[in-house]
Each structure stands twice: as C-alpha cells, then as structure tokens.
Amino acid sequence: MNTQIKLSVSTLNINDCVDWVMSPEVGGIDVFIGTVRNITKGRSVLRLEFEAYEKMAVKEMEKIALQAFDKWPVQKILIHHRTGVLQVGEIPVIIAVSAAHRDAAFEACRYIIDTLKQTVPIWKKEFFEDGEVWVAAHP
C-alpha cells in the first residue's frame, strides 16, 4: 500500500510518519505538521478538542490521497489526524508525502492539507478562559 490514513486518539509521532513514506525510489519527503496555537483573534486558547465522523473522515481523506496521486507523480502519502483533547503545542495533523522529485512532494502536500480543511468531516472546538466555540460554525 502506498497510502496510510489514520485517525488517532493518542499522540502523533513525526518520526514514524517520515519513516513510513521513506523508500529507496524517493528523492524527497515533504511533511506538514499542524500544531495547536495559543491564540485566536487576540484571545488566549487553553486547549482544543477535535471530533470526527470517523468512517466518513477516513473515506474523504482516502479520496484526497487518490486525487493527489492522479495529479502528481508521488510515491507515498500519509495522513494522520488526532481526535480528542489537545493542549497548546500538540500536533493535530501530520501529512507526509514522498516523491522522486521535490516539486511533486511540495505541491501534493499543500493540496492535501488545503483540501482536508475544506472537505474532511472533523470539527475543532476552541476553549478560552471565558468560553468555548466550534470553529467556523457561524459566519
């Protein structure tokens, strides 16, 4: 298999992700690591909580990987996403893409994270000192 998609309740491991996309034919690996930021629009964020519609989220991530394979000559694609509560500095998402040449890896990696944010049914709740909000829910 050249694709690995995973939703996980436990800490994501960057080295494991890079190792998985490594192979003798590749000349480069592109990795996107999302991290929990401590501020949103001037308000301090205490922590985040991620909820997923798991079956559909996996299916949508598989679609994105297939699209990326269609568009660019890449070797392997890995998408790992967290669910549950994450503290500031923790990692909600890792995308790793390997390819023979770097242009394909860069472009595919960018495409995967951008599309994931638009189509994959995963929701993020931000917790502030004075309240909590589901991100992007309201205009």
Added chain:
Amino acid sequence: MKVNILAFGITKDIFGSSSVAIDLANDATISNLKYLLEQEYPKLKQLATYMVAANNEYALDGDTIHERDEIAIIPPVSGG
C-alpha cells in the same frame, strides 16, 4: 419512514443529542429533510452553512433518502 440523523460538532449542541429520529415521507429528499430539521431546530439556519451526508458521502439537495441510509448533518468542518 423513521430515519435516524447523526449529529456532530455544533449540530450535536443544537439537537441536544448525537442523533435524532425524524419522520419522513417515503420518497423524501435531502432538501425535505433540511426543511423539517430547520423547522424543529431553527438554530441550524444560523450556521455559516451545513451539508448532509448519506452513507458517508456528501449528498445533494435533490437526492432521495432511503429507509436504512446512514444520514448525518455536516456543519462547517474545521479539521487540520
């Protein structure tokens, strides 16, 4: 027919539950379902947007709902 509707994220808060059972006509469409839900839960209309999924795929307003379909409300996603 009675169809079970799954809720996630903010729609879980709006429904007050992670699923609700809705009575639908046998040939009901996604847009019929949206109308009924918006009558019952007007806060749905305040969302930036929302989609409906049938059997783990995004559905179109004109799609027909079948009795054993797994239907879910998909409020604006915010993963990553």
